[in-house]
Amino acid sequence: MQISKRLEAVASFVEQGSVIADVGCDHGYIPIYLYQKGMIPKAIAMDVNKGPLERAEIHIREYGLGEYITTRLSDGVRALKPNEADAVVIAGMGGALMEKIIEEGEETLNSVSYLILQPQSELAHFRRFLHQKGYCIEQEKMVLEDGKYYPMMKVRKGRESYVREIDYRFGKGLLEEKNQVLYQFLLKEQKSLETVKARLESANTKTAKARQKEIEIDLNYAKEALKEYEV
Known part of the structure; x- marks a missing residue:
């Protein structure tokens, strides 16, 4: 089969x-x-x-x-x-x-x-x-x-x-082995989050600002995880 x-x-x-x-x-x-x-x-x-x-x-x-x-x-x-x-x-x-x-x-x-x-x-x-x-x-x-x-x-x-948040978010084993599928996911995630962040920056509402903070947190973790591939 x-x-x-x-x-x-x-x-x-x-x-x-x-x-x-x-x-x-x-x-x-x-x-x-x-x-x-x-x-x-x-x-x-x-x-x-x-x-x-x-x-x-x-x-x-x-x-x-x-x-x-x-x-x-x-x-x-x-x-x-x-x-x-x-x-x-x-x-x-x-x-x-x-x-x-x-x-x-x-x-x-x-x-x-x-x-x-x-x-x-x-x-x-x-x-x-x-x-x-x-x-x-x-x-x-x-x-x-x-x-x-x-x-x-x-x-x-x-x-x-785990000590690090990125290990819980993305998988410690995947990061340690520098899994290439995860790497592609992180690149895509970073690009997507940056696009959303840019759109929210132009919206001057309380809801948009709160959402922007959430996006920035997610974006920072994605960037931190991508640094694992530079070592």
Whole structure:
């Protein structure tokens, strides 16, 4: 099976021989792809909505993998039992929803070895949340696909915290390795913020001035992160 660059990058975090639970599985592509690659012995595909789960079931049957990939209607990881999976994949959701799933499924998630997460928003808050919940961010990747930037990470239990705000905003691992996709994102972000700042400077309203201060903060962090690539 061929899958998108984003899903392929998410799947690349999975360790050989892991039993995975894919939360919000949509079409079931990740477990099918991983089984075909010989990476996993079995998987549980889960979704809160019947429609996506039915689509996943169709694809699983088409590839003759019903014996190895089971499906479950589940809000987050509620239908997953402790010690039933080695890893949990949660991809393509907003950061706030992902935090809710992790918070509500804490007891079950404590029994898995690692999580693979691809939050779509609120990344700085999400990374802080992971540290507060006792997770280490072990590895991060970022891909560009169809004009969109997708950060993703592999985390496991452990104590960790960052000193710098840019590490929470943009990913410490990505900055340390001078990730080129992040570099392109930062350049684009800097240009976009400078354009907005220039437009706000010409508007002499209280709201515009408040927004300008927010933009300046974001712009300064983007510039600080870009300096990491000069070293």
